[in-house]
Amino acid sequence: QKEVEQNSGPLSVPEGAIASLNCTYSDRGSQSFFWYRQYSGKSPELIMSIYSNGDKEDGRFTAQLNKASQYVSLLIRDSQPSDSATYLCAVTEGSNYKLTFGKGTLLTVNP
Amino acid sequence: GAVVSQHPSRVICKSGTSVKIECRSLDFQATTMFWYRQFPKQSLMLMATSNEGSKATYEQGVEKDKFLINHASLTLSTLTVTSAHPEDSSFYICSANTRSASEQYFGPGTRLTVT
Numbered sequence: 001q002k003e004v005e006q007n008s009g010p011l012s013v014p015e016g017a018i019a020s021l022n023c024t025y026s027d028r029g030s031q032s033f034f035w036y037r038q039y040s041g042k043s044p045e046l047i048m049s050i051y052s053n054g055d056k057e058d059g060r061f062t063a064q065l066n067k068a069s070q071y072v073s074l075l076i077r078d079s080q081p082s083d084s085a086t087y088l089c090a091v092t093e094g095s096n097y098k099l100t101f102g103k104g105t106l107l108t109v110n111p
Numbered sequence: 112g113a114v115v116s117q118h119p120s121r122v123i124c125k126s127g128t129s130v131k132i133e134c135r136s137l138d139f140q141a142t143t144m145f146w147y148r149q150f151p152k153q154s155l156m157l158m159a160t161s162n163e164g165s166k167a168t169y170e171q172g173v174e175k176d177k178f179l180i181n182h183a184s185l186t187l188s189t190l191t192v193t194s195a196h197p198e199d200s201s202f203y204i205c206s207a208n209t210r211s212a213s214e215q216y217f218g219p220g221t222r223l224t225v226t
Contacts, residue, residue, distance in 0.1 A: 032213045043204045043220040044155070049213075088155075090215075097143055097208045099215055103154045 002027040006089050006102035014110050019076040021105050023089030026070070030091040030100075033065055035074045038086045038104065048074060079109040113139045115207050117218035124195055125226055131191045132221045134205030140185035141207035145215065146178070149202045161188045195225040 003026040013019045021035075032051055036044035048063040050056045050072065056063045062075040072091075076083055086104040114137040124130050134144060146158045159180050161167040167180035179191040188207075192199055204220040 043217040046214060092213055097213050101155055
């Protein structure tokens with residue numbers, strides 16, 4: 001069974017710090033990797049996608065992928081209270097586009 | 112990013128009635144749409160995968176006769192909860208993929224309360 005594992009948290013960081021969120025996945029056939037942000041009571045919002053090994057930066061967000069270690073991470077620089085949310089890691093295999101989600105990490109950024 | 116809408120955003124219905132939820136991709140054609148359910152403080156649970164013009168593929172444990180999915184066009188999928196019961200009360204969320212990318216975009220969700 002395909003699994004995506006995340007530390008459930010809560011992860012608490014002070015405003016302005018770097019928040020580091022981690023995710024591991026079990027299926028070596030996974031090809032696409034995503035980070036979603038979900039505020040309480042809202043639907044998930046796609047914030048990063050990554051498909052090849054290495055780093056991908058978008059504003060304050062950096063996604064890192066290591067397929068050999070089956071590991072994907074998300075760094076949030078200069079964390080803001082508005083970043084407080086649950087962050088969901090998701091992976092897909094092949095072309096069926098079906099997402100397998102982790103259970104999410106609750107991030108709290110303290111002013 | 113691509114925009115997905117859902118209607119209604121919130122619905123209250125009586126036990127035994129049916130409720131239809133619409134999911135639309137507003138600025139792209141969606142080859143595949145997905146329907147999820149999320150209970151409070153729990154993870155998203157995939158209910159079914161819907162491809163335009165074909166029958167939906169339901170996940171194990173999801174009753175296809177209770178949760179009717181129709182994907183009549185590349186921009187519209189509907190989920191009908193038939194003979195709703197209080198235990199069907201949940202947050203229903205759809206998502207869609209564009210033709211060229213595996214990125215999946217979520218609608219804002221529909222909160223269903225069955226009384």
